[in-house]
Amino acid sequence: MDRRTFIAKSLLATLALGISPALFSSCRKETLLVDSNFSGKVLIVGAGVAGLYAGYLLKLHGIDFTILEASAIVGGRIGKRTDFADFPIDLGAQWLHGRNSILGDLAKSSKAKFTKDNSAAVYWFKNQITSSIPKDVESIIATNGELPDISFAEYAQQQGLGDDYNYLVEQIAGDFGADSNELSIKWTGAEEENWNSGNADYKFEETIYDLIDKNVTKTIKDSIQLNTPINKIEYSESTVIVSDANGTSYQGDKVIITIPIPILQEGYIEFVPALPSTKTGAFNKIGMGASLKVFLKFSSKFYDENIAGGEICAAYADEIIGKKGNDHVLLAFVMGKQAEYLTSLGSDVAITTALLGELDEMYSGQATASFLDAHVENWTTKPFIKGAYSYSKVGIGNARNIAAESIDDKLFFAGEAMNLNGHHQTVHGAMETGYREVMNILQS
């Protein structure tokens, strides 16, 4: 080969090598599942955020699906009421917990208005309102290093937080949807380490319900069937048969189950064949405490922005934060054993009276004097929700991982309790499990 030919050939080779990345590049897809060959039917049990988001993605992939919802409304643990005050109230989830998440992205890109909740807290400590307390209760959960697998209450005692701190400890446990005697300090701490959406809380000028409704639910509303409580799932054949309490059956190739953990635990749905005992055992290791939100409307604002540590309700929050309006609404965010106690009073009037009594004690009788109206949203008594959100009980170990595993490539488990990256208990955590399971189905 002479010098010229060699040069020409090497230039040609260089050019060819230069073009090859472009060719290679065209084989690499920007998004997953564009070429999935799944063409079956998917049934989704539950029209909460996880189910709705799964349906939304299936629709965009052109996959046939139906969402079967037990109750008469869509949204599960998100909801709103617009006629209680001159601004909309969130009956379920209301805070965007950190804006670095899929929900944050949806909010930003859809130009939903949301602002950081910078509200200040006061404490009900030793029977008086105070702006500071001697020991910081929240920091105990952020303790570095290996934590023992004991309850939050026990650990707080060990850390020297005596009886005076009981209801402040309860307030922190309540944030995790739990009774402090049940919540594992070890596993909650470990999950907190996975949390990566940010610690600041944001509130929407409208509601989380509106955000999901406008961007997700609207696009799939024709595929949602309400008043369809599923009580049997048969999955031994190649197709799955799902039956509801009215006796109607539905056939699908894959089923995504998004129902809250208490409904799975109580065995409302009969699985045929029965689920493996490791699976049901895992369900039972996940906790979900009682929960209610009581909105109290007053003629004047006598209260602080946040009051922590009450014996009846450990967390009150001024509902106007982040909203546009003039009405004075105080939210009593009641969780765990406090929610159980209030529920046991038996009526909304009794619940309201108990809360007003506590606020009267804190604010010298001003609560009853300026009380106008109340809305009690009891999530514990809703037959297809039965509580707040999942928490990690003492001894939970890797139960969430087992609970979230699919079965026979036919049953797929989503919903906030099945979130494995520290985002359970949240709306964005529920969305993540919704898309994860669609991904699992389309890749199966």
Next chain:
Amino acid sequence: MKLFVSILALSLSYLCHGQSLNFGIGYDYLYAKQFDNLIQTYNYSRPFLNEKQPLLSHGFSSNISYLFKSKKQFSSGIAINFSRTSSKTKNDNLNINLSFNTLELGYLVHCENRDKFGDFFGELGLNLMTGLLNKKVNNESYVIDDAKVKSLHIGASFSLTAGYWFKLNEKLNIAPKVGFHYAPYLTEGTSETVINQTTSLVKEQCNALLKFDVGVLVQIWNKR
């Protein structure tokens, strides 16, 4: 700054003892399966974003190498290689700019045999590789709770480069070159947090990385 100091040190040592100093620049093509998985999951899970995040593929690289004196067909030296690959999207209220910078520092074996291959040369490198995945959201650094979030990756890479010298004058040569860099394993870092805002949702892990570059190399001879 660190790069500048390294360049200065190399140049000084070249002027004192050296044989040849090579400067290269080129187009870089990156294939990192783990980043692909993460970006694909991000795009698939957020269909509400009109513009999809492009995969981290295209970028540029620059490198400097210093070859020690040798009378044989093989000479050895040291090399620094910097490359940057980026991916940008513009969506309402959500402009994302991802960039992945790698820095390789390595030992180089250079082969030139005029009798057999004329002005053709080949280079084999063994490098320490560090990579930094960065994200900007609406032109601001990606911040979670006031802390900038980046993903740092460390590993080792092999590189293979081939080219053909054109002599410009006694002291200066120029060569078109092609090269491959393969890092079989890079530490995981926090790339899932940076790209998909989750921690363990994306199952498939593959921490290898392949880079391909095409460019030119300029060689300055001190003594031949």
